[in-house]
Amino acid sequence: xxNNEKKPNKFWFLVGMSLKRKIKTKWFLLANILIFAAxxxxxxxxxxxxxxxxxxxxxxxxxxxxxxxxxxxxxxxQQLQLTNTTLQTxxxxxxxxxxxxxxxxxxxxxxxxxxxxxxxxxxxxLAEEDDKVYVIVFEEDEENIIKTTLISKDYLGTTDSQVxxxxxxxxxxxxxxxxxxxPVSELEKIYSEAEVERVILSDDKTPQAEGTSMIxxxxxxxxxxxxxxxxxxxxxxxxxxxxxxxTTRGMEIIISNVSPKQHFFSKMIAGxxxxxxxxxxxxxxxxxxxxxxxLLGGGNPLGGMGNSFGGxxxxxxxxxxxxxLIYIIPLTLILMIVTFVAYSLLAGIxxxxxxxxxxxxxxxxxxxxxxxxxxYLAILANVFGGSIFIKILGFVxxxxxxLAPSLLVIGQFGIFEVVIAIILVIITNFLLIHYxxxxxxxxxxxxxSEGLWKKMLKALxxx
Amino acid sequence: xxxxxxxTKYYGDFLAVDHLSFEVKPGExxxxxGVNGAGKTTxxxxxxxxxxxxxxxxTLNGKPIDYSVxxxxxxxxxxxxxxxxxxxxxxxxxxxxxxxxxxxxxxxxLKELLERFEIPEYIDKPIKQLSKGNQQKVQFITAIxxxxxxxxxxxxxxxxxxxxVELFKQEIKRMSEAGSMIIFSSHRMEHVExxxxxxxxxxxxxxxxxxxxxxxKEQFRKKNIFLKADIDIDLLKKIDGVVSIEERADEYEIKxxxxxxxxxxxxxxxxxxxxxxxxxxxxxxxxxIFVAKVGEEYDK
Numbered sequence: 001x002x003n004n005e006k007k008p009n010k011f012w013f014l015v016g017m018s019l020k021r022k023i024k025t026k027w028f029l030l031a032n033i034l035i036f037a038a039x040x041x042x043x044x045x046x047x048x049x050x051x052x053x054x055x056x057x058x059x060x061x062x063x064x065x066x067x068x069x070x071x072x073x074x075x076x077x078q079q080l081q082l083t084n085t086t087l088q089t090x091x092x093x094x095x096x097x098x099x100x101x102x103x104x105x106x107x108x109x110x111x112x113x114x115x116x117x118x119x120x121x122x123x124x125x126l127a128e129e130d131d132k133v134y135v136i137v138f139e140e141d142e143e144n145i146i147k148t149t150l151i152s153k154d155y156l157g158t159t160d161s162q163v164x165x166x167x168x169x170x171x172x173x174x175x176x177x178x179x180x181x182x183p184v185s186e187l188e189k190i191y192s193e194a195e196v197e198r199v200i201l202s203d204d205k206t207p208q209a210e211g212t213s214m215i216x217x218x219x220x221x222x223x224x225x226x227x228x229x230x231x232x233x234x235x236x237x238x239x240x241x242x243x244x245x246x247t248t249r250g251m252e253i254i255i256s257n258v259s260p261k262q263h264f265f266s267k268m269i270a271g272x273x274x275x276x277x278x279x280x281x282x283x284x285x286x287x288x289x290x291x292x293x294x295l296l297g298g299g300n301p302l303g304g305m306g307n308s309f310g311g312x313x314x315x316x317x318x319x320x321x322x323x324x325l326i327y328i329i330p331l332t333l334i335l336m337i338v339t340f341v342a343y344s345l346l347a348g349i350x351x352x353x354x355x356x357x358x359x360x361x362x363x364x365x366x367x368x369x370x371x372x373x374x375x376y377l378a379i380l381a382n383v384f385g386g387s388i389f390i391k392i393l394g395f396v397x398x399x400x401x402x403l404a405p406s407l408l409v410i411g412q413f414g415i416f417e418v419v420i421a422i423i424l425v426i427i428t429n430f431l432l433i434h435y436x437x438x439x440x441x442x443x444x445x446x447x448x449s450e451g452l453w454k455k456m457l458k459a460l461x462x463x
Numbered sequence: 464x465x466x467x468x469x470x471t472k473y474y475g476d477f478l479a480v481d482h483l484s485f486e487v488k489p490g491e492x493x494x495x496x497g498v499n500g501a502g503k504t505t506x507x508x509x510x511x512x513x514x515x516x517x518x519x520x521x522t523l524n525g526k527p528i529d530y531s532v533x534x535x536x537x538x539x540x541x542x543x544x545x546x547x548x549x550x551x552x553x554x555x556x557x558x559x560x561x562x563x564x565x566x567x568x569x570x571x572x573l574k575e576l577l578e579r580f581e582i583p584e585y586i587d588k589p590i591k592q593l594s595k596g597n598q599q600k601v602q603f604i605t606a607i608x609x610x611x612x613x614x615x616x617x618x619x620x621x622x623x624x625x626x627x628v629e630l631f632k633q634e635i636k637r638m639s640e641a642g643s644m645i646i647f648s649s650h651r652m653e654h655v656e657x658x659x660x661x662x663x664x665x666x667x668x669x670x671x672x673x674x675x676x677x678x679x680k681e682q683f684r685k686k687n688i689f690l691k692a693d694i695d696i697d698l699l700k701k702i703d704g705v706v707s708i709e710e711r712a713d714e715y716e717i718k719x720x721x722x723x724x725x726x727x728x729x730x731x732x733x734x735x736x737x738x739x740x741x742x743x744x745x746x747x748x749x750x751x752i753f754v755a756k757v758g759e760e761y762d763k
Contacts (some may be wrong), residue, residue: 006565007563007564007565008560008563008564008565008566010560010561010563013560013561014561017557021546021548021549244546244548245546248542248543248544248545248546248547249540249542249543249544250544250545250546251544252508252511252513252538252540252544253538253540253544253558253561253605254561255513256511256512256513256533256536256538257530257533257534257558257561257562258530258561259530445508445513445514
């Protein structure tokens, strides 16, 4: 070999090789095709359900035989419409009023209500022919004001039963109030919603943000769900590679040419680069899923789910939380990246100690459980608002990547606390590098599990 | 020159290598022999810089072995050290680059070596699809792709058929003639005998025999006489100094205590033997020396 040739950079070669070994495989391609298919299906689930068909979209017809002299049919029709609308917009009950009002206007009733005058026998015949036809008979009753008979061919679904029964009860109440000769102006007051003026004494908090934080506490854990998936990819990738090199004894050749330190960092950088690529691909898949939705939904990206998503987006805009994303997103990203580094360092250290992939898989389980704990705590954070225990865990490295941003979103953490969480992860990374590298140096050339902990403790002490 | 000076290695309280010293000059093939667990692999790892000796030092051309000189070393491990999911080309580029070679040079060398080892058609095949013998060839190619100044071969003929052993032998000789220092380890003594002028035999981490092969054989007093003749074997057995007589297909192998016994045996054969067609005195084989010496020490 001649010496005057330009020598390659071994470290970056190792990084590239490691990345190539993961990405340039048919399994990576297959896994990504499946992930894309899953994301696209999830984002278009309503179109998918509709494509397969079924009678879920057909409207129910309710024939009302009103045998009272109290305009019960008209009252029932109004109450049914009101109840149906309320249930459909239930998810947005905490959304601002103006947004809710707009939403209610857009809601189309699931029922066709008609007054039936051709007699009970004919109505029953119609109900028997079609299980989407119900018959309601209103009669006057001295004790209970009105007596109602509900006729259907089959059992009623849960929602139908809830809507119809609630509408009948409201009708009965309305008829009773009407019969009590209360003036119209008083009736309007009775029916109008109670006004609640919300006062929050903290200067930096607004009533609008209160409702939004409740929504975000549910939405945010879903948004950070991919973090889990990527953590899992990261830990497994590093573990599998280190074990592959160890079990084939290729490690001896590699370590005789590059230092364990270089090898360790190359795995860490390649692992993190891989999950950043995978993360970017997930975002692209989500965008493509939305594009498919636009194409299927005739230009509306929200399609059939528009009411729910639209309401949430409106609420976020009005409350001003979108402005806060300017610091929430960068802080979350920084915390996640430094935590990915921590996971990769830990995975590398643990993988160096094991002698085969089965041992590593057992050893990685506690890491994944720690991550899962963080996720559940992020969901529970709003339920146990102000919990000191959850706040303390929000600073704990590995868990903090999910928990701290969730606490930030619901207002239990400020920027300062998240910065502290980031600093703590960085300190952990430094310690993992400093002490973990000692274990790694010994571990990667150790092929026996005999006296393993003794060897590792000795390595940790730097002996 | 590779200089190993009094290296000792402890694993905890266990003494793996005990004051081992030897030198390998350019063009020399040095044999490092021993039974399993004798300390060979530990010695190789110390030479490769993978392990720090507890005591003593190792230098290559006067420099301690560290990452500044490992580009000039080739290492063939006893176990397969190939990443079997990679193709032959990828594997060679991987290890070649780690030896500081650029891709073009690796490709050129790889094609040349694949031709020489008669497997050019496997260049883009995944290693896991190759036979054990061909995997060994690829492993050997990765060890010599950088034309190392120091080549360490731990059981290089493992898994090879006689035809491929010949290919390997030719390549090892070629490298030796080109000036490479080669350290060779094998359980097959006939291979070691064929290549190595100098050797050390280790047992329990200690050298039990060391030096030039010729000197070792000369120092080993026992000789063998190969005899083809019609003779009463009992007459030979009575000679003081005859250790054993083994009857082969058409000849006798007479093991004698030392050179002085040769004259007595010859005298009896000359007087009593008929149709004498062969009387050859030979040095003992390395295998005999190994078994005798290691056996002696093993029993201690």
